[in-house]
Amino acid sequence: MNDRPASTPPEDRLLLTAAPHLKSPDSTPKIMWNVVGSLVPIMGAAVYFFGPSAIVVLAASTAGALGVEWLFGPKGSLKDGSAAITGILLGLCLPAGFPLWMAFLGGAFGIGFGKLMFGGLGQNPFNPALVGRAFLQAAFPTAITTWPSTEMEWAAWRGANFTLPLQGGEAPDVVTAPTPLGLWKFEGEVTDLWSLMVGNTGGSLGETAGVLILLCGSYLALRNYLNWRIPAGIFLTVFVFSEILYLVDGARFPPPFFMLFSGGLMLGAVYMATDMVTSPVTHLGCWIFAAGIGILVVLIRVWGGLPEGVMYAILFMNAFVPFINRATQPRVFGHGVAKGGKEPKP
Amino acid sequence: MWRKLTFSHGVHPPEHKELTNQVPIRRMPFPDEIVLPVRQHAGRPAKPIVKPGDWVERGDKVAEADGFVSVPIHSSAAGRVVEVGWWPHPDGTMAEAIMIQVEKYSPQIPRPRQIPRWEGLSPQEVVSWVQKGGVVGLGGAAFPTHVKLLPPKEFPIQLLLVNGAECEPYLTTDHRTMVEFPHRVWFGVRIMMKALQVQRAVIGVEKNKPDAIEILSKTRPPDLNAEVIGLTVKYPQGAEKMLIKAVTGREVPSGKLPMHVGVVVQNVGTISCIAEIFETGLPLIERVVTVTGPGVRRPSNLIVPVGTKIRDVLEFCGGLTEDVTEVITGGPMMGGAQPNLDAPVTKGITGIVALTRKEARIRQVYPCIKCGHCLDACPMFLNPSLMGSLAQTARYQEMADRAHLWDCMLCGACSYVCPSNIPLSQMFALAKYQLSRLRKKEQAA
Numbered sequence: 001m002n003d004r005p006a007s008t009p010p011e012d013r014l015l016l017t018a019a020p021h022l023k024s025p026d027s028t029p030k031i032m033w034n035v036v037g038s039l040v041p042i043m044g045a046a047v048y049f050f051g052p053s054a055i056v057v058l059a060a061s062t063a064g065a066l067g068v069e070w071l072f073g074p075k076g077s078l079k080d081g082s083a084a085i086t087g088i089l090l091g092l093c094l095p096a097g098f099p100l101w102m103a104f105l106g107g108a109f110g111i112g113f114g115k116l117m118f119g120g121l122g123q124n125p126f127n128p129a130l131v132g133r134a135f136l137q138a139a140f141p142t143a144i145t146t147w148p149s150t151e152m153e154w155a156a157w158r159g160a161n162f163t164l165p166l167q168g169g170e171a172p173d174v175v176t177a178p179t180p181l182g183l184w185k186f187e188g189e190v191t192d193l194w195s196l197m198v199g200n201t202g203g204s205l206g207e208t209a210g211v212l213i214l215l216c217g218s219y220l221a222l223r224n225y226l227n228w229r230i231p232a233g234i235f236l237t238v239f240v241f242s243e244i245l246y247l248v249d250g251a252r253f254p255p256p257f258f259m260l261f262s263g264g265l266m267l268g269a270v271y272m273a274t275d276m277v278t279s280p281v282t283h284l285g286c287w288i289f290a291a292g293i294g295i296l297v298v299l300i301r302v303w304g305g306l307p308e309g310v311m312y313a314i315l316f317m318n319a320f321v322p323f324i325n326r327a328t329q330p331r332v333f334g335h336g337v338a339k340g341g342k343e344p345k346p
Numbered sequence: 347m348w349r350k351l352t353f354s355h356g357v358h359p360p361e362h363k364e365l366t367n368q369v370p371i372r373r374m375p376f377p378d379e380i381v382l383p384v385r386q387h388a389g390r391p392a393k394p395i396v397k398p399g400d401w402v403e404r405g406d407k408v409a410e411a412d413g414f415v416s417v418p419i420h421s422s423a424a425g426r427v428v429e430v431g432w433w434p435h436p437d438g439t440m441a442e443a444i445m446i447q448v449e450k451y452s453p454q455i456p457r458p459r460q461i462p463r464w465e466g467l468s469p470q471e472v473v474s475w476v477q478k479g480g481v482v483g484l485g486g487a488a489f490p491t492h493v494k495l496l497p498p499k500e501f502p503i504q505l506l507l508v509n510g511a512e513c514e515p516y517l518t519t520d521h522r523t524m525v526e527f528p529h530r531v532w533f534g535v536r537i538m539m540k541a542l543q544v545q546r547a548v549i550g551v552e553k554n555k556p557d558a559i560e561i562l563s564k565t566r567p568p569d570l571n572a573e574v575i576g577l578t579v580k581y582p583q584g585a586e587k588m589l590i591k592a593v594t595g596r597e598v599p600s601g602k603l604p605m606h607v608g609v610v611v612q613n614v615g616t617i618s619c620i621a622e623i624f625e626t627g628l629p630l631i632e633r634v635v636t637v638t639g640p641g642v643r644r645p646s647n648l649i650v651p652v653g654t655k656i657r658d659v660l661e662f663c664g665g666l667t668e669d670v671t672e673v674i675t676g677g678p679m680m681g682g683a684q685p686n687l688d689a690p691v692t693k694g695i696t697g698i699v700a701l702t703r704k705e706a707r708i709r710q711v712y713p714c715i716k717c718g719h720c721l722d723a724c725p726m727f728l729n730p731s732l733m734g735s736l737a738q739t740a741r742y743q744e745m746a747d748r749a750h751l752w753d754c755m756l757c758g759a760c761s762y763v764c765p766s767n768i769p770l771s772q773m774f775a776l777a778k779y780q781l782s783r784l785r786k787k788e789q790a791a
Contacts, residue, residue, distance in 0.1 A: 015672040016438075018772040020679040020758030021699075021706050022359050022515060026719075026765040028712040080712060122713035122766075227718070281718035281731055332750045333587065333726040334600035 028121075031225045031276075032081030038216040039088050039271070045212050046205040050096035050148065053158040054205050060100040061132075062087030064107025072116050082121050086110050089129035089271055092206025093264055093311070094136070095147045097159015102140050106132040126318045127278045130311050137311070147179055147202040179203045180262040181307040184254050196261035203263070210261040217270035226274045229283060233290025234269040234297070235260060241298045253302060265297060268310035278318045285321075285328040292317045351550075352578035353588040355725045357759045359515050359581055359679065361554060365645040366638045367518045371526055373649045374662055376423045376448050380653030381433050381690040382408060383443040387482040388489045389415030394444055400427045405456040405628050408444050417480045417490045419444075422631035422651035424452040434686040436656070436675045436695060443690070446653070461627040464537055472541040476620055479629040480693075485509060485520075485584070485613035486676050488694030491620070494612070495541050497605040504608040506544050507593055508535060508617055510551040510558065511577055511584035514677025517697040519636045520614040522647045524551065524558035527618055528565040534621035535572055542610055547572035549614070550593050554579045581679060582757040586611045588725055600753050615696075630693060637663045639678075641670030641700030650691050656698060657687040672706040674699045679758045712766035720760035720770060726753050730760035730770045737773035742781050751777055 046054040065087030070078055077083070087107045094103055110132025118124040136144050148158035179202045180191035195201050197211045206213070220226035238259050245253040259265070273279060273293055280289050293313045300309025385391035392409035402408060402421040409419040425448040435441035462475050477492040497503055508531075512520040524531055535547050551559050553576040562574045577583055577592050587598045589611060596607045604611050619630055631652055638645040643664030650659055656675065660666055666673070674681040675695045691698075720730035733749045736742075745751040754774050761771040 013671070014683070014685065015706055015708070016683045016685050017672065017706070017708070018683075018769065018775060019674075019676075019681055019756070020761050020771060021672060021674055021681070021683065021701060022678045022762060023705075023709065023767065024357070024359070024763050024765075026763070027709075028715055028766045031715075031717070031765055082715075120713065122715045224719075276715045276717040279716075281716055281721050281729070283722075329729060330721075330727040332600065332728060332753055333591075334597050334602070334753065335750070337597045337599050 029080045032085060034223065034225050035220060035271075036081055036084050036088065038220050039085070039092070039206075041212055041216055042092060042206045042209065042267075043088065045209040046092065046096075049208060050158055050205060051152070051154045051156060053096040053148075053161055056100055056161055057094055057096060057098050057103050057205060058088060058091035060103035061091035061094065061107040064104035064109075065090065065111045065128075065132075066107075068108045068111040068116065072112065074120055077121065080121060083111055086115070086128045086132070089206075089267075090132045092267060093129070093133050093204045095144065095159070095204050097146055097148045097157070097161060098143055099163045100161055101163075101165050102136060102143060106136040108132075109135045122277055124277060125321070126315055127272050127275045130272055130315050133311055134315060147204070149202055179307065180258070181301065184258070184262070185301075185307040190254055190258055191262065193257055193261065196258065207264045207267050210266040213266040213270050217274075226270070227276075227279065227283075227286050229286040230274045230279060230290045231269040233287045234265070234273060234294045237291045237294025238265065238297055241295060245298070245302065259298065259301070263301075263308045264310040268314055269293070272310075273314050273317075278321060280321050280324045280328065282325060282328040282330060284330075285324040288324055288328065289317055289321065292320065351575060351592050352580055352583065353591045353725055355723055355727065355759075356580040356582065356588070357723045357762050358579075359762060361579075362516050362638075363518050363521070363554065365516065366636050366647055367521055367555070369518075369522075369645065369647050371522050371634055371647045371649055374651070374654065374659065376454060376651060377654045377658040378448055378450075379428075379655070380421070380423055380425070380446050380448060380651060381443050381655065381688075382419055382421065382446065382653040383433065383435050383441045383690065383692060384409050384419060385435070385441050386419060386488060386652070386692040386694065387417055388487060389413070389417075389493075391442070392416060392419045394430050394442070396427045396430070396444060398427050398429055401425075402427060402446060403457050404452075404454050405459065405631055407629075408446075411477065415490055415493055417477055417482055417492070418629075420480055420629040420631050421446055422653050423448045424454055425449045434689040436684060436689040436692055437682060438685060456628055459627040462624055464540070464624045469541045469543055472537060475623060476541070479620070479623040481616065481619055481623070481630050482693050483613055484615035484619060484633060484693065484696070486680065486694055486696050488692070491612070491616055494605075494610055495538075497542075497610070501605045502608060503542050503544050503605060503610050504546065505594065505610075506535065506538050506542055506547040507589060507604075507609050507611045508547065508549040508614055509584055509586070509589055509611055510549050510555070510614040511589060512555070512614075513552060513579075513581045513584040514679055514681075514696070515581075516638045516699050517636045517677050518638070518647060519634045519696050521555050521558055522636075523614055523618050523634055524555070525561055528561045530618045530621045530625070531562065531614060532565060532567055532570065532572075533625070534617035534619075536567070536570060537620055537624055538612060538617060539570070539572075544610075545571055548593055549574045550577050550589055551575070552577050552579045552583055581759065582725060582755075585725065585755060585757060587755070600750070633691075633693060633695075635659065635691060635695060636697035636699075638697060639674075639700040640702045640704065641667050641673070642698075643667060652693055653690045655688050655690050656684060659691060659698060660687065660700070666700055667702065669702045670700045671703050672701045674701065678705070679762070680756065709767040711768055714766055714768060717765060719763045719765065723759040723763045725757065725759060726750075726755065728754055730774075733777075734768055734770045734773060737770075737777050740780075742777040742784075745774075745777050746781060751781070754778075
């Protein structure tokens, strides 16, 4: 019957698992490392605009995040890549001249109190990078709002990167530049759109290159590693809300495109709000979540005391995610159908 | 209104049907021994009516139906009964079975038998022939077919829906049946329509089988009010409720049956098996099985005598490769892994799939990252993420009360997409089992 004797089926080597036996090629580490990979161009832009300072600040915040995950996290959890994302994202929303020890502390706080305290990956209610950033904002309000100008010599340090804790050290000669949002809020000046989109403005490391962030986010969205509904919803809400305000009083309120491309909105909408763990699981929930963030961002920027509101808007909406999830459960198949199996009218 | 012929959600696992979808069905030679478990169908197991030493011809009844939701079992080969005892069952347990030593030199010709003349039969008589023939659903669930053909009076049936979707990856059993025996399929549809007294029939076929759709459309008898419909390729398109949704747009209410929306669903294989009864008079003693997967040396579509050991079938197909890790009966999404290859092919086994390390291995489980992919996959619109977290702490009752556990049909779409490799569907199966055990205990107490 056969050209070779049929092998005796090797039962001792057979697996015995429950169905289904097939598995899609996606895995949690693969998603996480893809996010890290998509952040590389943004980090590149940060280095291009802010020189060596960008490298050391990103390294410090990432080291803080990875260190705490390694010390207190479950064994082998560094490999899933989620701590690396937290560290890099935190670094990207810090100014270039930020003291390294503070960046390190921020990363450590974000992972320690933002994630591990709740039980590690998947359990945290708030985005750990933003928890770290909120902590830094509260602890070091001056350092975190000192933005160097992009018009310095590339190789120059952009601030007191190497000050030590409790050391009052004089900052080196740094040309500081206000962020577009600060300019608008406190001086009533609107930066031109082209600079905003390319990233040639003052601001935190990764917040300035709006177009690049959109491109990197599209890659993730295409691979379904990011729910496109969240950034789309945020942009839409911010645009519509600020357009209405702009139409009401164009002198008092900024134009909508300025709102979209200034500050941390791009980075926040594409990378922070879409964090899978802290965003809703249902599609409708994602739209609600995004709309909430969009409205809060405009409210804080226009009427709040701070020039920037993306961080607090996202953290605030994070808190509502469990409620949004519960309220937006889809109708289970076959429930509430009329006699004869007709779908119920919504 | 223009409507895509499918349901919402679902997944797209790689199909791998190319291994066998052009391989003609062959007949497998009779093995040395056949093993016929008395429980090959949902419902009450059959009662053996033979004892060791008895001689049986091919097609003889060896066990009779025990009650209404039960069917008889027939010998698939001529030979001598050697034992009525315990034997590994493909569901992983030990079960009562009839072992028959196959007579090597028998021509294996069935006894002369009565071939029913279907034109003169009343619907009830047709149904009784179906039960006498031991017919069960050949799509995998193995539910006795005659039960479905006798819906209560208060549920008038308007549509006979023939399931040729075959959405499980790898399997090509129904596909080859439709391509090679289109006339038999249409003959079966005619008999079914008579038995159910319905005016309309639809054969739903996934669009990845264009040759089947074409040949069925060509051979359709002009006097039959029936049509062939191409369906979107998506898993689980062949699930009863999903198929009804795709073809009619109706949703079977939770906890109800297809007859509640006026539909009876029958698998293509079942239909052709019923046609065979009315063509040859032979009961269900053999079936088409796809033997496939990267772990099989010669993937084939075979007509296998019911009761042939899985090991014999695999050896006929050249045996397993060295790197095989898992042998599955049924499709890889819902089928069961085999611990013991001596278990026989039963009536409900659609295929034997051998997977290698590339497809089937133990994967590390990560924490749930609430990505929501399982919600997008679930064809029943459940929340597998929530159910999974409840299952991990064994809150089974809560799963049933809050998360609609009983609407889950264990299609495995959620486990398939989960990036954290959480065995969601597997945990739901366990939860259902534990809950029904608890219920039984309470009833006994």
